Amino acid sequence: MRTFAVFLLLPLLVFSQIEINPNPATINSGIMTITYGAQGDYTLFDPMSDPNLLLYTGLETDGVTATWDFHDDFADISTLVPFNYDNTLGYYIAQIDVAGRTYVEEPNLNITTIPAGTQVNDWYFLIATTDLSRQSADLKGSDYGWQQATLSNDVLEELELFKIMNQKLIYSGSDVITLHVYGLSGALIHTTSIKDAITDLSFLPKDQLFLLRLESHKGVKVIKYLN
Structure with missing residues:
Protein backbone atom coordinates (compact mmCIF):
# COMPACT_ATOMS: atom_id res chain seq x y z
CA MET A 1 0.00 0.00 0.00
CA ARG A 2 1.18 3.51 -0.75
CA THR A 3 1.69 5.54 2.43
CA PHE A 4 1.41 9.30 2.27
CA ALA A 5 2.66 12.07 4.49
CA VAL A 6 0.39 14.69 6.02
CA PHE A 7 1.19 18.34 5.34
CA LEU A 8 -0.61 21.29 6.90
CA LEU A 9 -1.35 24.09 4.44
CA LEU A 10 -3.14 27.38 5.01
CA PRO A 11 -6.60 27.25 3.33
CA LEU A 12 -6.06 30.54 1.51
CA LEU A 13 -2.84 29.24 -0.01
CA VAL A 14 -4.42 25.91 -0.97
CA PHE A 15 -7.34 27.36 -2.86
CA SER A 16 -5.27 29.98 -4.65
CA GLN A 17 -3.01 27.30 -6.09
CA ILE A 18 -5.22 24.30 -6.87
CA GLU A 19 -8.93 24.33 -7.70
CA ILE A 20 -11.31 21.47 -8.51
CA ASN A 21 -14.42 22.03 -10.62
CA PRO A 22 -17.16 21.10 -9.84
CA ASN A 23 -16.78 22.00 -6.20
CA PRO A 24 -17.93 20.17 -4.17
CA ALA A 25 -17.01 17.00 -6.09
CA THR A 26 -17.59 13.31 -5.33
CA ILE A 27 -16.85 9.93 -6.91
CA ASN A 28 -20.07 10.39 -8.94
CA SER A 29 -19.20 13.83 -10.36
CA GLY A 30 -18.07 12.55 -13.76
CA ILE A 31 -15.31 14.61 -15.36
CA MET A 32 -13.53 16.92 -12.91
CA THR A 33 -11.23 19.74 -13.97
CA ILE A 34 -8.17 20.44 -11.83
CA THR A 35 -6.24 23.67 -12.29
CA TYR A 36 -2.92 24.72 -10.78
CA GLY A 37 -1.30 28.12 -10.77
CA ALA A 38 -4.29 30.20 -11.90
CA GLN A 39 -3.09 32.91 -9.51
CA GLY A 40 0.54 32.52 -10.60
CA ASP A 41 1.42 30.84 -7.30
CA TYR A 42 3.64 27.76 -7.70
CA THR A 43 5.04 27.49 -4.18
CA LEU A 44 3.24 24.17 -3.66
CA PHE A 45 5.22 22.56 -6.49
CA ASP A 46 7.61 24.51 -8.68
CA PRO A 47 7.25 23.23 -12.28
CA MET A 48 10.60 24.81 -13.14
CA SER A 49 9.31 25.87 -16.57
CA ASP A 50 8.16 22.31 -17.34
CA PRO A 51 4.97 22.58 -19.47
CA ASN A 52 4.12 18.88 -19.11
CA LEU A 53 3.38 17.43 -15.69
CA LEU A 54 1.41 14.41 -14.46
CA LEU A 55 -1.18 13.73 -11.78
CA TYR A 56 -0.83 10.53 -9.74
CA THR A 57 -4.11 9.74 -7.97
CA GLY A 58 -5.46 7.37 -5.36
CA LEU A 59 -8.58 6.62 -3.31
CA GLU A 60 -9.08 5.78 0.35
CA THR A 61 -12.04 3.41 0.79
CA ASP A 62 -11.52 1.42 3.99
CA GLY A 63 -11.26 4.14 6.62
CA VAL A 64 -7.50 3.72 7.04
CA THR A 65 -6.16 7.14 6.06
CA ALA A 66 -2.51 6.03 5.93
CA THR A 67 -3.02 4.04 2.71
CA TRP A 68 -4.56 4.43 -0.73
CA ASP A 69 -6.68 1.38 -1.61
CA PHE A 70 -7.05 2.14 -5.34
CA HIS A 71 -4.30 4.06 -7.12
CA ASP A 72 -2.57 4.64 -10.44
CA ASP A 73 0.45 2.56 -11.45
CA PHE A 74 3.66 4.52 -10.93
CA ALA A 75 5.49 1.86 -12.95
CA ASP A 76 3.36 2.74 -15.99
CA ILE A 77 3.10 6.50 -16.48
CA SER A 78 0.45 6.01 -19.21
CA THR A 79 -1.98 5.45 -16.32
CA LEU A 80 -1.26 8.91 -14.93
CA VAL A 81 -3.32 11.96 -15.94
CA PRO A 82 -1.60 14.60 -18.13
CA PHE A 83 -1.36 17.93 -16.31
CA ASN A 84 -0.29 20.37 -18.99
CA TYR A 85 0.26 24.10 -19.17
CA ASP A 86 -2.38 25.91 -21.21
CA ASN A 87 -0.73 28.88 -22.91
CA THR A 88 -4.07 30.57 -23.55
CA LEU A 89 -5.32 30.27 -19.96
CA GLY A 90 -1.91 30.78 -18.41
CA TYR A 91 -1.97 27.89 -15.94
CA TYR A 92 -1.90 24.09 -15.66
CA ILE A 93 -5.07 22.10 -16.30
CA ALA A 94 -6.05 18.42 -16.13
CA GLN A 95 -9.31 16.49 -16.47
CA ILE A 96 -10.18 13.21 -14.80
CA ASP A 97 -13.19 10.98 -14.28
CA VAL A 98 -12.29 9.28 -11.01
CA ALA A 99 -15.03 6.63 -11.16
CA GLY A 100 -14.30 5.62 -14.74
CA ARG A 101 -10.62 4.79 -14.38
CA THR A 102 -8.82 1.50 -13.85
CA TYR A 103 -6.56 1.29 -10.82
CA VAL A 104 -4.07 -0.87 -9.01
CA GLU A 105 -6.01 -2.35 -6.10
CA GLU A 106 -4.30 -2.99 -2.79
CA PRO A 107 -3.13 -5.31 -1.40
CA ASN A 108 -3.09 -7.72 -4.38
CA LEU A 109 -1.92 -5.11 -6.93
CA ASN A 110 -4.40 -6.33 -9.52
CA ILE A 111 -5.72 -3.91 -12.15
CA THR A 112 -9.43 -3.24 -11.67
CA THR A 113 -12.24 -0.71 -11.83
CA ILE A 114 -13.84 0.42 -8.59
CA PRO A 115 -16.77 -1.88 -7.73
CA ALA A 116 -20.20 -0.22 -7.66
CA GLY A 117 -21.30 0.50 -4.11
CA THR A 118 -17.78 1.24 -2.85
CA GLN A 119 -17.66 3.93 -0.17
CA VAL A 120 -14.97 6.43 -1.18
CA ASN A 121 -13.86 8.47 1.81
CA ASP A 122 -11.26 10.65 0.11
CA TRP A 123 -9.40 11.20 -3.15
CA TYR A 124 -5.64 11.85 -3.06
CA PHE A 125 -3.27 13.11 -5.72
CA LEU A 126 0.20 14.48 -6.27
CA ILE A 127 1.90 16.43 -9.05
CA ALA A 128 4.95 14.85 -10.71
CA THR A 129 7.25 15.60 -13.61
CA THR A 130 6.89 13.32 -16.62
CA ASP A 131 10.19 11.58 -15.84
CA LEU A 132 9.05 11.15 -12.20
CA SER A 133 12.26 12.78 -10.98
CA ARG A 134 10.35 15.28 -8.83
CA GLN A 135 6.96 15.24 -7.17
CA SER A 136 4.85 17.33 -4.83
CA ALA A 137 3.71 16.39 -1.37
CA ASP A 138 0.67 14.10 -1.27
CA LEU A 139 -2.46 16.24 -1.58
CA LYS A 140 -5.80 15.46 0.05
CA GLY A 141 -8.87 15.92 -2.14
CA SER A 142 -11.10 16.90 0.76
CA ASP A 143 -8.92 19.99 1.22
CA TYR A 144 -10.08 21.14 -2.24
CA GLY A 145 -13.81 20.34 -2.19
CA TRP A 146 -13.91 16.53 -2.44
CA GLN A 147 -16.72 14.89 -0.42
CA GLN A 148 -17.07 11.25 0.55
CA ALA A 149 -19.73 9.31 -1.34
CA THR A 150 -20.67 5.81 -2.48
CA LEU A 151 -20.01 4.91 -6.11
CA SER A 152 -23.40 4.75 -7.81
CA ASN A 153 -24.49 1.50 -9.40
CA ASP A 154 -25.32 3.22 -12.69
CA VAL A 155 -22.22 5.41 -13.17
CA LEU A 156 -20.37 2.79 -15.23
CA GLU A 157 -23.37 0.78 -16.43
Whole structure:
Protein backbone atom coordinates (compact mmCIF):
# COMPACT_ATOMS: atom_id res chain seq x y z
CA MET A 1 0.00 0.00 0.00
CA ARG A 2 1.18 3.51 -0.75
CA THR A 3 1.69 5.54 2.43
CA PHE A 4 1.41 9.30 2.27
CA ALA A 5 2.66 12.07 4.49
CA VAL A 6 0.39 14.69 6.02
CA PHE A 7 1.19 18.34 5.34
CA LEU A 8 -0.61 21.29 6.90
CA LEU A 9 -1.35 24.09 4.44
CA LEU A 10 -3.14 27.38 5.01
CA PRO A 11 -6.60 27.25 3.33
CA LEU A 12 -6.06 30.54 1.51
CA LEU A 13 -2.84 29.24 -0.01
CA VAL A 14 -4.42 25.91 -0.97
CA PHE A 15 -7.34 27.36 -2.86
CA SER A 16 -5.27 29.98 -4.65
CA GLN A 17 -3.01 27.30 -6.09
CA ILE A 18 -5.22 24.30 -6.87
CA GLU A 19 -8.93 24.33 -7.70
CA ILE A 20 -11.31 21.47 -8.51
CA ASN A 21 -14.42 22.03 -10.62
CA PRO A 22 -17.16 21.10 -9.84
CA ASN A 23 -16.78 22.00 -6.20
CA PRO A 24 -17.93 20.17 -4.17
CA ALA A 25 -17.01 17.00 -6.09
CA THR A 26 -17.59 13.31 -5.33
CA ILE A 27 -16.85 9.93 -6.91
CA ASN A 28 -20.07 10.39 -8.94
CA SER A 29 -19.20 13.83 -10.36
CA GLY A 30 -18.07 12.55 -13.76
CA ILE A 31 -15.31 14.61 -15.36
CA MET A 32 -13.53 16.92 -12.91
CA THR A 33 -11.23 19.74 -13.97
CA ILE A 34 -8.17 20.44 -11.83
CA THR A 35 -6.24 23.67 -12.29
CA TYR A 36 -2.92 24.72 -10.78
CA GLY A 37 -1.30 28.12 -10.77
CA ALA A 38 -4.29 30.20 -11.90
CA GLN A 39 -3.09 32.91 -9.51
CA GLY A 40 0.54 32.52 -10.60
CA ASP A 41 1.42 30.84 -7.30
CA TYR A 42 3.64 27.76 -7.70
CA THR A 43 5.04 27.49 -4.18
CA LEU A 44 3.24 24.17 -3.66
CA PHE A 45 5.22 22.56 -6.49
CA ASP A 46 7.61 24.51 -8.68
CA PRO A 47 7.25 23.23 -12.28
CA MET A 48 10.60 24.81 -13.14
CA SER A 49 9.31 25.87 -16.57
CA ASP A 50 8.16 22.31 -17.34
CA PRO A 51 4.97 22.58 -19.47
CA ASN A 52 4.12 18.88 -19.11
CA LEU A 53 3.38 17.43 -15.69
CA LEU A 54 1.41 14.41 -14.46
CA LEU A 55 -1.18 13.73 -11.78
CA TYR A 56 -0.83 10.53 -9.74
CA THR A 57 -4.11 9.74 -7.97
CA GLY A 58 -5.46 7.37 -5.36
CA LEU A 59 -8.58 6.62 -3.31
CA GLU A 60 -9.08 5.78 0.35
CA THR A 61 -12.04 3.41 0.79
CA ASP A 62 -11.52 1.42 3.99
CA GLY A 63 -11.26 4.14 6.62
CA VAL A 64 -7.50 3.72 7.04
CA THR A 65 -6.16 7.14 6.06
CA ALA A 66 -2.51 6.03 5.93
CA THR A 67 -3.02 4.04 2.71
CA TRP A 68 -4.56 4.43 -0.73
CA ASP A 69 -6.68 1.38 -1.61
CA PHE A 70 -7.05 2.14 -5.34
CA HIS A 71 -4.30 4.06 -7.12
CA ASP A 72 -2.57 4.64 -10.44
CA ASP A 73 0.45 2.56 -11.45
CA PHE A 74 3.66 4.52 -10.93
CA ALA A 75 5.49 1.86 -12.95
CA ASP A 76 3.36 2.74 -15.99
CA ILE A 77 3.10 6.50 -16.48
CA SER A 78 0.45 6.01 -19.21
CA THR A 79 -1.98 5.45 -16.32
CA LEU A 80 -1.26 8.91 -14.93
CA VAL A 81 -3.32 11.96 -15.94
CA PRO A 82 -1.60 14.60 -18.13
CA PHE A 83 -1.36 17.93 -16.31
CA ASN A 84 -0.29 20.37 -18.99
CA TYR A 85 0.26 24.10 -19.17
CA ASP A 86 -2.38 25.91 -21.21
CA ASN A 87 -0.73 28.88 -22.91
CA THR A 88 -4.07 30.57 -23.55
CA LEU A 89 -5.32 30.27 -19.96
CA GLY A 90 -1.91 30.78 -18.41
CA TYR A 91 -1.97 27.89 -15.94
CA TYR A 92 -1.90 24.09 -15.66
CA ILE A 93 -5.07 22.10 -16.30
CA ALA A 94 -6.05 18.42 -16.13
CA GLN A 95 -9.31 16.49 -16.47
CA ILE A 96 -10.18 13.21 -14.80
CA ASP A 97 -13.19 10.98 -14.28
CA VAL A 98 -12.29 9.28 -11.01
CA ALA A 99 -15.03 6.63 -11.16
CA GLY A 100 -14.30 5.62 -14.74
CA ARG A 101 -10.62 4.79 -14.38
CA THR A 102 -8.82 1.50 -13.85
CA TYR A 103 -6.56 1.29 -10.82
CA VAL A 104 -4.07 -0.87 -9.01
CA GLU A 105 -6.01 -2.35 -6.10
CA GLU A 106 -4.30 -2.99 -2.79
CA PRO A 107 -3.13 -5.31 -1.40
CA ASN A 108 -3.09 -7.72 -4.38
CA LEU A 109 -1.92 -5.11 -6.93
CA ASN A 110 -4.40 -6.33 -9.52
CA ILE A 111 -5.72 -3.91 -12.15
CA THR A 112 -9.43 -3.24 -11.67
CA THR A 113 -12.24 -0.71 -11.83
CA ILE A 114 -13.84 0.42 -8.59
CA PRO A 115 -16.77 -1.88 -7.73
CA ALA A 116 -20.20 -0.22 -7.66
CA GLY A 117 -21.30 0.50 -4.11
CA THR A 118 -17.78 1.24 -2.85
CA GLN A 119 -17.66 3.93 -0.17
CA VAL A 120 -14.97 6.43 -1.18
CA ASN A 121 -13.86 8.47 1.81
CA ASP A 122 -11.26 10.65 0.11
CA TRP A 123 -9.40 11.20 -3.15
CA TYR A 124 -5.64 11.85 -3.06
CA PHE A 125 -3.27 13.11 -5.72
CA LEU A 126 0.20 14.48 -6.27
CA ILE A 127 1.90 16.43 -9.05
CA ALA A 128 4.95 14.85 -10.71
CA THR A 129 7.25 15.60 -13.61
CA THR A 130 6.89 13.32 -16.62
CA ASP A 131 10.19 11.58 -15.84
CA LEU A 132 9.05 11.15 -12.20
CA SER A 133 12.26 12.78 -10.98
CA ARG A 134 10.35 15.28 -8.83
CA GLN A 135 6.96 15.24 -7.17
CA SER A 136 4.85 17.33 -4.83
CA ALA A 137 3.71 16.39 -1.37
CA ASP A 138 0.67 14.10 -1.27
CA LEU A 139 -2.46 16.24 -1.58
CA LYS A 140 -5.80 15.46 0.05
CA GLY A 141 -8.87 15.92 -2.14
CA SER A 142 -11.10 16.90 0.76
CA ASP A 143 -8.92 19.99 1.22
CA TYR A 144 -10.08 21.14 -2.24
CA GLY A 145 -13.81 20.34 -2.19
CA TRP A 146 -13.91 16.53 -2.44
CA GLN A 147 -16.72 14.89 -0.42
CA GLN A 148 -17.07 11.25 0.55
CA ALA A 149 -19.73 9.31 -1.34
CA THR A 150 -20.67 5.81 -2.48
CA LEU A 151 -20.01 4.91 -6.11
CA SER A 152 -23.40 4.75 -7.81
CA ASN A 153 -24.49 1.50 -9.40
CA ASP A 154 -25.32 3.22 -12.69
CA VAL A 155 -22.22 5.41 -13.17
CA LEU A 156 -20.37 2.79 -15.23
CA GLU A 157 -23.37 0.78 -16.43
CA GLU A 158 -23.33 1.93 -20.04
CA LEU A 159 -19.54 2.00 -20.14
CA GLU A 160 -19.37 -1.71 -19.27
CA LEU A 161 -21.36 -2.75 -22.37
CA PHE A 162 -18.22 -3.02 -24.51
CA LYS A 163 -16.08 -5.86 -25.78
CA ILE A 164 -13.26 -6.03 -28.32
CA MET A 165 -13.09 -8.93 -30.77
CA ASN A 166 -11.19 -9.31 -34.04
CA GLN A 167 -10.09 -5.65 -34.17
CA LYS A 168 -13.67 -4.48 -33.57
CA LEU A 169 -15.13 -2.54 -30.65
CA ILE A 170 -18.62 -3.92 -30.02
CA TYR A 171 -21.06 -1.77 -28.03
CA SER A 172 -24.55 -2.94 -27.17
CA GLY A 173 -25.80 0.03 -25.13
CA SER A 174 -28.46 2.60 -25.95
CA ASP A 175 -26.51 5.73 -24.96
CA VAL A 176 -24.49 7.69 -27.49
CA ILE A 177 -20.81 7.16 -26.65
CA THR A 178 -17.91 9.26 -27.92
CA LEU A 179 -14.79 7.24 -28.70
CA HIS A 180 -11.37 8.93 -28.69
CA VAL A 181 -8.34 6.89 -29.74
CA TYR A 182 -4.97 8.08 -28.43
CA GLY A 183 -1.43 6.91 -29.01
CA LEU A 184 0.81 6.40 -26.00
CA SER A 185 2.38 9.78 -26.69
CA GLY A 186 -1.00 11.35 -25.92
CA ALA A 187 -1.69 12.33 -29.55
CA LEU A 188 -5.35 12.07 -30.59
CA ILE A 189 -5.63 9.70 -33.56
CA HIS A 190 -9.35 9.24 -34.12
CA THR A 191 -12.72 10.39 -32.75
CA THR A 192 -16.20 9.05 -33.49
CA SER A 193 -19.66 8.73 -31.92
CA ILE A 194 -21.16 5.27 -31.53
CA LYS A 195 -24.53 3.85 -30.45
CA ASP A 196 -25.44 0.15 -30.48
CA ALA A 197 -22.74 -0.40 -33.07
CA ILE A 198 -19.58 -2.20 -34.15
CA THR A 199 -16.58 0.07 -34.67
CA ASP A 200 -13.76 -1.19 -36.89
CA LEU A 201 -10.30 -0.64 -35.36
CA SER A 202 -8.32 -2.40 -38.08
CA PHE A 203 -7.15 0.95 -39.52
CA LEU A 204 -4.82 1.38 -36.55
CA PRO A 205 -1.16 0.33 -36.99
CA LYS A 206 -0.47 -3.28 -36.03
CA ASP A 207 1.41 -4.31 -32.90
CA GLN A 208 1.01 -0.94 -31.22
CA LEU A 209 -0.67 -0.02 -27.93
CA PHE A 210 -3.48 2.55 -27.90
CA LEU A 211 -5.75 4.14 -25.31
CA LEU A 212 -9.47 4.04 -26.09
CA ARG A 213 -11.33 6.75 -24.18
CA LEU A 214 -15.08 6.11 -24.01
CA GLU A 215 -17.21 9.05 -22.88
CA SER A 216 -20.90 9.19 -22.01
CA HIS A 217 -23.02 11.54 -19.92
CA LYS A 218 -22.42 9.10 -17.03
CA GLY A 219 -18.65 9.19 -17.07
CA VAL A 220 -15.47 8.11 -18.80
CA LYS A 221 -13.76 4.75 -19.23
CA VAL A 222 -10.25 4.24 -20.63
CA ILE A 223 -9.22 0.90 -22.18
CA LYS A 224 -5.73 -0.11 -23.24
CA TYR A 225 -5.85 -1.75 -26.67
CA LEU A 226 -3.12 -3.63 -28.51
CA ASN A 227 -3.99 -3.81 -32.19
